[in-house]
Amino acid sequence: MNIQMDHLVIGAANLKQGVDYVRDLLGVDIPYGGAHEKMGTHNHLMQLGNNTFLEVIAINEDDEAPNNPRWYGLDDPFVRRQNEIEPALLTWVVNTKNIEELTKQATFTVGNAELISRGSLSWYFGLPEDGRLLAGGMLPYAIEWQTDVHPSTNMADLGCKLHKLEIYHPYPSWLKDALTSISALDLVEIKALPKNSTPYLVAHINTPSGIKKVTSHGTL
Structure with a gap:
């Protein structure tokens, strides 16, 4: 099974807080990405080389709350309190060409492969029903992009x-x-x-x- 590092996820109480955190920590201004209507979230994105990227994500207060728990534990009261104090690295994500095969081989619960989109991009993502972080964020989520070229190639390259x-x-x-x-x-x-x-x-x-x-x- 060909598994690659896909991206790192920084959680924040809001996007401005997350962008300021990245600027203070890495010295760069990470650009806006877009909104995930199905998840009630939005993000900022930048390349990290080798088909990987960094995502800053937060609950989108301007959008309707989803019918299901948000991903990355963003609805978890403990995670929300922590993010309000300071943004932080929540978890990591791996990509695969066959998320169903990965789900079968995993000795832990990856979640259900749900189709998600943002703008013209779409992907399958392993989502636990309660939206929890896997092993508190130590185990990765899985993603299967529905693109021929990795989406990070179209993200800002800020030298990180x-x-x-x-x-x-x-x-x-x-x-x-x-x-x-x-x-x-x-x-x-x-x-x-x-x-x-x-x-x-x-x-x-x-x-x-x-x-x-x-x-x-x-x-x-």
Whole structure:
């Protein structure tokens, strides 16, 4: 199964807050992407090299609330409170040419493959029914783009490249087994934490002003 890193997701209480966060952290102004009517969200996007990208996402208060829970845990009261304090890296996404096959092979619940669109783009996305983050964001969502060319090629190139994604976890063997089941183990570096520690993500991004770190809410 050919699995690739697709994108990193930064959650924010609103898009201005998220854009300001990226500017302060990476030194760039990430441009607007669009709205996801089915999810009641909107985003800003930029390339991270090698057919990957960075997404800043927030609830779209100007749009009607969806009939289903939003993705990326954005309706979760804990996630919402954390995002109101400060934006952070919520999770990561892998892409596949066959999301149904990935779903069957996964030892964890990927969710139902739902067709989603934004403008002229469409894709299948693995959505848990309750919209939750998978393993608190440590396990990736899965996407199958309905395009011949990866959409990141049409996003702004601001000189930022993903160097690596690290996952710090108190149960590294479990995490490795889960990622191995979807052929995604080689996409990240897994670091062991002491038992009872809070897992977290650290993305190392090469920017025009050097390598910067984007972290999840659980970072110590």
